Amino acid sequence: MSGKRINLAIIGVGLIGGSLGLCLKDKMGEDIYITGLCRTQQSMDNAMKLGAVDYATADIEAVVKEADIVFLSPPVLQIVPMVEKILPYLKKGAILTDAGSTKQYIWQHLQKILPEDVYYIAGHPMTGREKSGVTAAQKDLFVGKAYVIVEDTGAPKEAHEKLMGVLRHTGANFTTMDIAKHDRCASVISHVPHVTAAALVTLLNRTGGDLDSCIKLIGGGFKDTTRIASSNADMWADICMTNSEAIAKNLKQLQAILGDVITACETGDRQAVHDYFAASKARRDSLLENATKKFDPN
Structure with a gap:
């Protein structure tokens, strides 16, 4: 320079x-x-x-x-x-x-x-x-x-x-x-995934008497999906307090999605569960194909 x-x-x-x-x-x-x-x-x-x-x-x-x-x-x-x-x-x-x-x-x-x-x-x-x-x-x-x-x-x-x-x-x-769009998008791409990763670890902690046995089964899938749960707690508490509207809205959307999966599991609707996984796979594969060379958001 x-x-x-x-x-x-x-x-x-x-x-x-x-x-x-x-x-x-x-x-x-x-x-x-x-x-x-x-x-x-x-x-x-x-x-x-x-x-x-x-x-x-x-x-x-x-x-x-x-x-x-x-x-x-x-x-x-x-x-x-x-x-x-x-x-x-x-x-x-x-x-x-x-x-x-x-x-x-x-x-x-x-x-x-x-x-x-x-x-x-x-x-x-x-x-x-x-x-x-x-x-x-x-x-x-x-x-x-x-x-x-x-x-x-x-x-x-x-x-x-x-x-x-x-x-x-x-x-x-x-x-x-623009500034408002940033906060909305960051909620979907970064903030809610961090909350969700922490929720999966919390779920593990609530397995009661099965905890020791569950821990023995931990492999790549659990480690990959919960990796970001090891992030700094102060940082993420502040993020949730300063982007609370977008985070809460998207968590409610996630809650509704999980509710649909719960219903499909309870009613034995295999097609609905299959479509859920198929649609998410297609979207993720497409995103990775199009975006890998441009961005690597964490």
Whole structure:
């Protein structure tokens, strides 16, 4: 990257923030200087030792005062309070972006407090791992994954170009959509599946005296369908609180679908059950065939 060095502040140098730092230091080298806000000394030490940031500290002012771009990657409910804390130290023209899985809640609050010369460009990298923390970070975490950029938050074209000039180094597949559609789609593609995976583990826990025997039977199918149930509980509690309408609506739809399957099982309607599985297989196979080369949403 040519021209002036970019100063990037990462708020929350965990899995996502740490992976972004690793990627950008690898791709941009001395053309980017990354500061990181960490809560604990161990996190600071790990972030610097791994090379995810050039400098890590718990001092908010030191992290953001020179930042051209601030990447916010704490749990969703902590994003707005964090912006309130950093606002006094941001320079004119600073760009805020985030990794939050819900967007409307954040924007509804930020648009009330952001000054005219500080810009917010909502983002959502559709990636992750079951492990959390900077020690789980990977420089190629974003490669080939869908990365949503929401463009209806009032930031000027120059700010978008500056941000994308940095984020393109991730190798993600960028797509744009309006903020309300993002939250609806994220509910179907990401949020409800996480709730459902956790429900399957909860079901296992409620098998009573059969629990030990059930555990002996655990194989690839159970592991695959419940993999995302190992995700961070704080993050997912915040997501459910900030996209509650869409999540509740889609869970009710899922409840109705399962109700139909229950009825078919109880009445011995094999054709209905067959059609249920056949239709879902056809849809999934078609989706994978069409989308694998474009996106890999997690």
